Amino acid sequence: MTPEEFKSIRKNLGLTQETLSDALGKHTRTIQRYEKGELMVPPSVEKMLYLMRAHRKIIERPDIIENEIQKSFMKPLNELNEASQTASTDPQNYVDTPAQPETP
Numbered sequence: 721m722t723p724e725e726f727k728s729i730r731k732n733l734g735l736t737q738e739t740l741s742d743a744l745g746k747h748t749r750t751i752q753r754y755e756k757g758e759l760m761v762p763p764s765v766e767k768m769l770y771l772m773r774a775h776r777k778i779i780e781r782p783d784i785i786e787n788e789i790q791k792s793f794m795k796p797l798n799e800l801n802e803a804s805q806t807a808s809t810d811p812q813n814y815v816d817t818p819a820q821p822e823t824p
Contacts, residue, residue, distance in 0.1 A: 723757040
């Protein structure tokens with residue numbers, strides 16, 4: 721992404737450098753450096769800009785991101801952790817293994 725594309729997308733979204741820096745979790749100076757070409761725009765930031773352009777509600781309601789992360793990732797992860805804890809404490813899951821002989 722060129723500095724001009726970065727700046728154009730920011731402006732088309734109606735964002736100031738400060739607002740965009742808050743949305744991306746970056747310093748305002750970093751945004752300025754992207755726009756001047758002093759820093760290359762990382763692929764992760766580029767993807768986020770394209771997502772923001774495609775889904776304006778990410779900008780208007782940043783809490784949506786947190787809710788989606790919670791639903792998409794954390795809930796299944798917690799369920800998996802609970803299942804593995806249950807499995808590790810269930811006596812049926814234990815396999816008898818012969819004791820290893822002691823070495824002299």
